[in-house]
Amino acid sequence: MIETAVAGLRCSEVLAQLSDYLDGELGASEVKRIEEHLLGCPNCERFGHNFGSMVVSLRRAPDGTESVDSKLVSRLLTQLDELTHEE
Amino acid sequence: MHDRQADDSSITDQALIARTAEGDRRAFEQLVERHAAAVLRLATAASDPSTAEDVMQQTFLSVYQQAASFRAEASVRTWLLTIARNTAFRLHGKTRQEDLVEEPLTQLGVQAGWGSDDPEAIAIAAERKGALRRAMASLSAEDQEVLTLRDLEGLRGSEAAEVLGISLRALKSRLHRARLRLAASLRRLGTDDEQASIGGQP
Numbered sequence: 001m002i003e004t005a006v007a008g009l010r011c012s013e014v015l016a017q018l019s020d021y022l023d024g025e026l027g028a029s030e031v032k033r034i035e036e037h038l039l040g041c042p043n044c045e046r047f048g049h050n051f052g053s054m055v056v057s058l059r060r061a062p063d064g065t066e067s068v069d070s071k072l073v074s075r076l077l078t079q080l081d082e083l084t085h086e087e
Numbered sequence: 088m089h090d091r092q093a094d095d096s097s098i099t100d101q102a103l104i105a106r107t108a109e110g111d112r113r114a115f116e117q118l119v120e121r122h123a124a125a126v127l128r129l130a131t132a133a134s135d136p137s138t139a140e141d142v143m144q145q146t147f148l149s150v151y152q153q154a155a156s157f158r159a160e161a162s163v164r165t166w167l168l169t170i171a172r173n174t175a176f177r178l179h180g181k182t183r184q185e186d187l188v189e190e191p192l193t194q195l196g197v198q199a200g201w202g203s204d205d206p207e208a209i210a211i212a213a214e215r216k217g218a219l220r221r222a223m224a225s226l227s228a229e230d231q232e233v234l235t236l237r238d239l240e241g242l243r244g245s246e247a248a249e250v251l252g253i254s255l256r257a258l259k260s261r262l263h264r265a266r267l268r269l270a271a272s273l274r275r276l277g278t279d280d281e282q283a284s285i286g287g288q289p
């Protein structure tokens with residue numbers, strides 16, 4: 001990776017802040033500097049874009065798996081019965 | 088017995104906990120229905136797929152027994168996940184390798200495809216759920232936990248930090264490194280898949 005300084009930021013500094021940037025954890029001035037860097041640095045722009053897409057896919061991944069096997073739940077409730085009857 | 092009624096979403100988690108503390112089984116069942124998937128995912132991350140179900144069972148039994156001690160101002164999901172994590176450790180805790188030597192971030196970046204000619208590989212691989220699952224499973228428990236809490240469950244940074252018992256600053260650092268390692272793993276899997284499909288050609 002050839003380090004370039006764009007908008008007063010080196011590529012490694014952009015890399016270090018990428019998750020904070022994607023998660024909206026940075027202040028307005030930091031966001032502006034990173035976005036200026038991305039505009040002037042195709043390497044960081046490409047990596048940042050794809051890294052961001054990966055995070056979006058990860059965040060969507062639990063879809064359709066919101067309920068667990070009903071047998072598991074039944075087993076849990078049976079165990080609970082045993083536990084409460086012991087008391 | 089499959090007479091479980093549909094979840095009444097107008098009842099808050101807090102109210103369900105309060106009713107559970109009074110011995111209301113229906114309320115407890117609803118709590119299980121709402122949170123079992125999240126507890127199971129964290130249990131898988133913190134222990135092992137083979138023991139995750141066991142951890143989930145024990146977690147909810149603890150929840151039933153400890154419902155009266157729940158602080159009303161806390162988030163139920165954060166509380167449940169904290170119990171799940173503690174249970175995973177108690178039962179099947181993996182050896183923790185608490186950041187012995189931190190790899191330089193730029194090194195993690197390079198492995199993840201930073202500065203490479205195909206950074207697209209990670210985004211393409213991440214669209215396949217099977218690849219995402221395998222890449223996740225290849226990571227350490229620490230990495231899996233932080234990704235599960237923050238990205239799969241969508242907890243806020245402060246909530247995830249509370250579950251893991253670390254500072255918000257440490258949480259952010261751990262999350263970023265875990266995402267880079269996930270990207271690196273997706274890259275490797277992508278390459279393996281390509282080689283496998285080339286090798287599999289007649």
Ligand SMILES: [Zn+2]
Nearest residue numbers: 010011041044
């Ligand atoms: Zn750059």
